[in-house]
Amino acid sequence: MKKLLNLKEFDKMIDSQLKDPVSVMKDSAYDTALAVSTGIDAQKVLAGKITQEEFHNKYNTDLKIEFGDKYLSAMAAEQKKSDGPRWGMVIDLAKCVGCDTCTVSCKAENRTPPGVSYNVVLKKEIGAFPDVGKVNMPRPCMQCDKPPCAQVCPVRATYKLDNGIVAIDYDRCIGCRYCIVACPYGARSFDFGESYEDEMIGFNDLTAPEYGFDREDREKGKSPQGNVRKCNFCMHRLERGEEPACVETCIGDARFFGDFNNPNSIVAKLANSPRAFRLKEELGTEPRVVYLR
Amino acid sequence: MSVPSVQTEKKIGLKQPLIEKTWFGVLIVLMVLGLIGVYFRVQDGLASTNLTSLMPWGAWVAFYIFFVGLSAGSFLLSTLIIVFGMKRFEVVGRAALFTAIISMIVALTFVLLDLGQMDRFAYALMFWNLVSVLSWEIHFYVLYIVLLIAELYFMMRPDLIRLQQNSIGWKKRLYGFLAMGSNDLSPEARQKDYKWMKLLGLIGIPLAIFGVHGGTGTLFAVIKARVYWNSGLFPVIFVMSALVSGTALLTFIYIIQQKVRNLKVNLDVVKALSQLMAFFLIIDLSLEFYEWFVSGYGLEHEDMAVLATLFAGKHAWSFWGLQIFFGAALPLYLVFSKRTKNSINALAIAAISVVIGIIGVRFNIVVPALIVPVLEGLPRGDYFPSWVEWSSSVGVIAMGMMLYTIGAKLLPLEENEDEVLNHE
Numbered sequence: 237m238k239k240l241l242n243l244k245e246f247d248k249m250i251d252s253q254l255k256d257p258v259s260v261m262k263d264s265a266y267d268t269a270l271a272v273s274t275g276i277d278a279q280k281v282l283a284g285k286i287t288q289e290e291f292h293n294k295y296n297t298d299l300k301i302e303f304g305d306k307y308l309s310a311m312a313a314e315q316k317k318s319d320g321p322r323w324g325m326v327i328d329l330a331k332c333v334g335c336d337t338c339t340v341s342c343k344a345e346n347r348t349p350p351g352v353s354y355n356v357v358l359k360k361e362i363g364a365f366p367d368v369g370k371v372n373m374p375r376p377c378m379q380c381d382k383p384p385c386a387q388v389c390p391v392r393a394t395y396k397l398d399n400g401i402v403a404i405d406y407d408r409c410i411g412c413r414y415c416i417v418a419c420p421y422g423a424r425s426f427d428f429g430e431s432y433e434d435e436m437i438g439f440n441d442l443t444a445p446e447y448g449f450d451r452e453d454r455e456k457g458k459s460p461q462g463n464v465r466k467c468n469f470c471m472h473r474l475e476r477g478e479e480p481a482c483v484e485t486c487i488g489d490a491r492f493f494g495d496f497n498n499p500n501s502i503v504a505k506l507a508n509s510p511r512a513f514r515l516k517e518e519l520g521t522e523p524r525v526v527y528l529r
Numbered sequence: 530m531s532v533p534s535v536q537t538e539k540k541i542g543l544k545q546p547l548i549e550k551t552w553f554g555v556l557i558v559l560m561v562l563g564l565i566g567v568y569f570r571v572q573d574g575l576a577s578t579n580l581t582s583l584m585p586w587g588a589w590v591a592f593y594i595f596f597v598g599l600s601a602g603s604f605l606l607s608t609l610i611i612v613f614g615m616k617r618f619e620v621v622g623r624a625a626l627f628t629a630i631i632s633m634i635v636a637l638t639f640v641l642l643d644l645g646q647m648d649r650f651a652y653a654l655m656f657w658n659l660v661s662v663l664s665w666e667i668h669f670y671v672l673y674i675v676l677l678i679a680e681l682y683f684m685m686r687p688d689l690i691r692l693q694q695n696s697i698g699w700k701k702r703l704y705g706f707l708a709m710g711s712n713d714l715s716p717e718a719r720q721k722d723y724k725w726m727k728l729l730g731l732i733g734i735p736l737a738i739f740g741v742h743g744g745t746g747t748l749f750a751v752i753k754a755r756v757y758w759n760s761g762l763f764p765v766i767f768v769m770s771a772l773v774s775g776t777a778l779l780t781f782i783y784i785i786q787q788k789v790r791n792l793k794v795n796l797d798v799v800k801a802l803s804q805l806m807a808f809f810l811i812i813d814l815s816l817e818f819y820e821w822f823v824s825g826y827g828l829e830h831e832d833m834a835v836l837a838t839l840f841a842g843k844h845a846w847s848f849w850g851l852q853i854f855f856g857a858a859l860p861l862y863l864v865f866s867k868r869t870k871n872s873i874n875a876l877a878i879a880a881i882s883v884v885i886g887i888i889g890v891r892f893n894i895v896v897p898a899l900i901v902p903v904l905e906g907l908p909r910g911d912y913f914p915s916w917v918e919w920s921s922s923v924g925v926i927a928m929g930m931m932l933y934t935i936g937a938k939l940l941p942l943e944e945n946e947d948e949v950l951n952h953e
Contacts, residue, residue, distance in 0.1 A: 358906025411645015
């Protein structure tokens with residue numbers, strides 16, 4: 237079926253708007269050749285073709301000479317590995333109304349196919365009339381500190397990142413589904429390759445840039461089809477400084493997100509609340525999603 | 530030298546062309562059916578199955594663990610002969626090893642079919658997650674197959690050489706290749722063979738018990754998310770079931786082969802094998818009883834839910850019908866009842882009944898524990914294999930049977946006089 241969107245044409249439109257670097261640099265006080273060279277190499281760094289360190293080693297001296305005091309060397313090579321964030325989530329069950337907005341916005345944000353839902357809201361009616369109550373419990377991936385899914389993966393396609401998120405390498409996952417079986421929270425789903433194309437034209441033309449990686453369109457058999465998928469705390473949004481979609485769109489303001497390493501963050505403070513509990517604590521998975529009863 | 534063997538071949542060939550033709554015909558039909566199933570599986574991926582994200586494992590995983598069990602069981606039986614020198618079972622020694630090899634090939638084919646990304650199967654060998662039981666298992670399986678082939682080679686070596694010397698054309702080349710260029714028919718070389726066989730058998734025992742089939746059980750047992758599996762008894766039950774199914778299959782193959790070739794079936798051998806099978810079965814049942822009893826006694830919600838699914842769920846017929854009746858009640862009756870215990874036909878039925886029953890056992894390990902949701906509020910699973918799963922499974926099993934039949938025709942799998950035991 238012919239695609240209605242041709243993304244390459246959009247790229248061409250952008251390219252035609254770009255100014256010629258040489259003519260721009262002629263108007264500036266700084267060296268043209270250095271500007272063009274650093275520009276090209278900076279794009280290479282973003283594309284992963286050369287490392288930041290190589291870029292730094294190549295241009296450090298030239299940039300110092302060119303800019304003098306104005307040049308603040310970020311010194312990529314000397315930058316000490318600071319304690320990065322340790323992402324976590326707190327969900328206040330007293331505020332959750334069971335509207336499922338988080339589930340829907342997660343689906344919209346991550347463009348998950350039919351049958352794959354990173355977030356679900358578990359609902360249970362408790363008590364007997366007249367003391368009936370309803371419990372609504374949103375369940376994303378717990379991003380456990382001791383993830384059983386990462387333990388069992390035969391190819392180490394799923395593993396814990398330094399920022400606390402348990403990631404899946406779609407290019408390595410062989411789809412054995414051992415991790416789905418091992419997850420005590422049922423947080424992982426298998427991508428069977430289904431599509432919403434018959435309900436939503438253009439569904440297959442875009443995939444969400446999960447983990448910051450753009451996989452362009454959704455073609456048969458191409459990863460992440462045939463792989464296991466799960467909530468990744470909207471890592472691509474975190475990179476942009478945004479909260480995960482479910483946190484942002486919650487109408488009851490029941491979901492909180494932040495850095496557990498920062499004692500002043502809302503999540504760190506709420507996690508110390510006497511109302512705080514975690515699911516299946518006895519299993520020792522150390523989940524990073526804390527609930528408030 | 531060449532004339533007598535050709536004549537013998539002709540004699541056997543003349544007596545069973547119809548049976549053989551029918552057998553091959555049936556297998557080919559089943560394999561074609563299987564190919565259709567596999568075609569759709571490759572085209573549509575796992576969407577062609579009835580698997581879901583809630584029920585991620587089904588028929589193919591059940592068959593995979595079943596065939597690993599058959600393999601380990603057959604192999605462990607062969608070690609009774611080679612390592613422990615139990616003379617009674619010598620006649621099935623080589624068939625046991627060959628069955629073990631074919632079973633592993635079938636098992637790994639099922640694993641391949643089950644992968645979400647089939648073309649990445651090599652990753653399982655290239656990458657080794659040291660804390661993942663499954664990762665260890667895949668590596669052990671490969672090692673185990675190599676060990677099995679090596680042991681069978683040493684067992685058959687002189688016969689392969691003799692066959693090579695007495696054959697012509699492509700058969701001569703085949704036997705030469707299988708004999709790995711060896712030409713030594715001396716008794717000293719044979720002694721060396723026995724030393725190798727014993728050594729490989731010895732290494733193979735812990736490999737089969739802990740690495741291969743205990744390990745397959747362990748990959749379920751370590752999953753703390755599924756309480757029904759999460760017990761130390763699980764790997765032991767797996768090994769026991771493997772011994773039961775391996776012994777049963779071997780008994781059945783022995784009886785069928787002898788009958789098809791119009792040779793005498795040794796009742797003593799069949800009785801000994803059947804009693805061994807029954808012995809393993811009784812131990813297996815006792816272990817399973819303890820497993821269920823301890824599981825259910827605590828009245829823990831999830832345990833009870835799985836047991837309820839197993840005993841009274843939608844597919845409880847596979848428990849009562851396959852696992853209990855075919856897998857235990859019928860064979861135990863046939864093996865111990867005065868009326869049937871000396872009948873070869875009855876014991877053959879007992880054997881094949883056990884094999885079918887253990888298929889039920891494997892399904893009942895995989896499916897009920899996955900039907901019960903891990904979190905309250907998640908939907909309950911429901912699973913019955915789709916036609917693609919059935920047809921592809923049937924096709925793969927038929928392929929295994931075809932490989933076995935071809936191997937039994939070409940390879941010297943019958944016991945020879947100068948078998949290991951005479952040199953004890």
